[in-house]
Amino acid sequence: MAETVLSARGFNVRFSTPDGEVHAVRDVSFDIEEGECLGVVGESGSGKSQLFLGAIGLLASNGNADGEMSYRGQNLTRLSQSRLNGVRGSKITMIFQDPLTSLTPHMRIGGQIIEALRVHQKMKGDDAQRRAIESLELVRIPEAKQRMRQYPHELSGGMRQRVMIAMATACGPDLLIADEPTTALDVTVQAQILEIMRDLKAELRTSIILISHDMGVIAAMADRVQVMRDGGFVESGTVDEIFYAPRHAYTRMLLDAMPRIDQSDRPGHTTLEPLGKPDDHPALLDVEDLRVHFPIRTKGWIPHYKPLRAVDGVSFSLRKGETLGIVGESGCGKSTLARAILALWPATAGTVLWCGKDLSQADKDTLRLLRREFQIVFQDPLASLDPRMTIGQSIAEPLRALEPDLARSVVIERAREILEHVGLDPAWINRYPHEFSGGQNQRAGIARAMIVKPRLVICDEAVSALDVSVQAQIIDLILSLQREFAMSMIFISHDLSVVRQVSHRVMVLYLGRVVELADRDAIYEDPRHPYTRALISAVPVPDPHKERAKARIPLPEELPSPLDTRAALTFLKSKRVDDPDAVQHVPQLIEVGPDHFVAEHDPL
């Protein structure tokens, strides 16, 4: 029987605020044993972060923790600040969601790790240096010795999170608390980080508390799971119990709300309207070799500009009623592509044909009136609504701009109508965005796009900022609106599972180029391009058995700099010219099956 590392009995966290006391964590009890991974899952506001900040005494100044939280018999809530500092950072360490803000920007990463060693282990000089390099190698940072001299901003997000883990493990902790460690990272990087954490657990017998909202990550990592809601645990059990025999309604709801990369249409949810035969719908949108380049000034006295190829020759067409999913990791140009299609940003080259009309040639006024036909829904629901306007004003804005002759009463009537359509109370028309939750604001954002009855709606990460349960509702809403209005959609997301549920066809982007384009079932069940395969295998599935059996396909290297022309040929090294500025071969799309296109790549 393994020894218990941390155990809580009747632990509470309270915050005193001007609006009264907030009881953030209520009467929580748990045990975590040596070498075990405890998953804590819950939605935003459930108190899961505050629980562990409270456990190690890092609450905000208006917070107060009581109850028992004992680390190997010592009650942490009663320890003095100096004794607590001895435990915190050496025996119990924590890593956070955002690896940039948790590293000190002006210190070299080596210095930051050595500082932790000096404070807790009283290590100095060469010993500390050697130990720091060892800990960097443990998290598989290549060329660890050189990296020691780099600053945090010189590293990518995934590298920074590895440095955080290296810092957290340098002193040989018993317990690592990871608070959403991979939420800000791309899926392929997330898979690497999770693997590193799994190895730590196996090799060093470090216990891990993994806090996450993502059931997939929990399924991949945890031995036992605690489900948290409104400050309390609603269900706990082994990972298999939670996933295959959930008892509490909330757990079942969470599992049901998770989109699944291994299922297309899901029982109990609105499903995608199947497309008709190709001939009865003509192409609505035709994008031909679209390019968006940004000139980037390189270093030196004489200004010299290099093109950053954000979108580099993308072609596709979209039929009436069809949804095209666009997936790719951060920096692949998916948002730029959306803005170039909508002519919000000028394209460098290529054409966008809307029902046969070239949008790039259209003059300003024609374009403005054409906006009635295509609308966009943004990622951040609060940021995309003007905070000084009521949601009624925001929703009515496209109507007022595009149909200025409409009477005021008609505009208000239509705004109320569309509010009801997206599941908001029309009586809320005079409320402001800050009075709503994220999901309600996103409904308002959708209402604004829908009020002019567009024929194309682009959803740019429209559900990415939402909690899973809200996300599932918004996806259902989008699908049912599409059925009702028979509109076409471009659904952009980094989340491959969501895209599978809502798209007829899926396009995978890598550094501004299409690497694979196919029907959703074809691309998810028979991916051909190595990048698509790596992406799909990296997505955690909320199913522990499948997760354990899964073989991950690694990417050949970290996402290289898009300024380097060699980067585009990461998967076609055989034709690569080894010069960062050379004009490189352009991989062609090859049709490998009916409507299944794959970019040229080296054999696997």
Next chain:
Amino acid sequence: MTPMPSDERAGMMQSAEAVKGRSLWIDARRRLFRNKAAVVSMIILGTITLMAIFAPLLSPYAFDQIDFSLVQCGPSWWPGEFVICRADGAHWFGMDSVGRDLFIRTLYGARVSLAVGLVATCVSLLIGVVYGATAGYIGNTIDNLMMRFVDILYSLPFIFFVIILMVIFDRNFILLFVAIGAVEWLTMARIVRGQTLSVKQKEFIEAARASGVSGFGIISRHIIPNVIGPVIVYVTLTIPAVILAESFLSFLGLGIREPMTSWGVLISEGANALETAPWTLVFPAGFMAVTLFCFNFIGDGLRDALDPKDR
């Protein structure tokens, strides 16, 4: 119809009437009125302003009425023994060095100082907002040129600039307003430009463009309302700066012409008569200090109230 979470559905039951929303302005006003220092400052400032406006009704004397029998006489209640003579009646603040009632002159001084503060700030607001918003919205080369011009003006020594203007065009009430305003707009332009640049990048501006709103609509409906918060705060801090500038010029003898007066002129005269008639300095200086304090407290309160972080 899609399923809704319980809290949204609960809201549906409330009423069919439109619910009145709580705008950010209303929120800010509530926070401002919770700030005691700001509320007290507003009351004091309001009182001083009302007194300045209704000055002729508050005193039986005129501001330029001279009584040679009462030259440099102190108020009847003034403590201490070194007072040559004491004026009774409604001469609450005593008399100045040529025998004019100081109470009414302090209030007339308030008229001029507050007017200079308001008018010059309005001038700077007008130039600064238009200039800054234009530079920020157009951006790139034009922005660069416009802001470098501001930098050049910044590097000119402002006091000499105003003194030269006053000397060339003679001492002139209107010119004083314009001269100070024309110098104070530089900071305003910078603030507005910075705010415009940051608001311009917000997603809701892009959303408005995607909805087909014209450029003019975006500036008037989205940018200006979102820029106005920090500008209001800066205005409350500009007014005292302008009042100080005016009193400084008056102190140098370049301000208001006799017999009209301002706080700066009164303080200058009072400073000369400090030993024999201290009240001639204490009252105008006290009024001015209280006014400046009030503006600063209101500015602080507004900044806290409008802080977007505190949503």
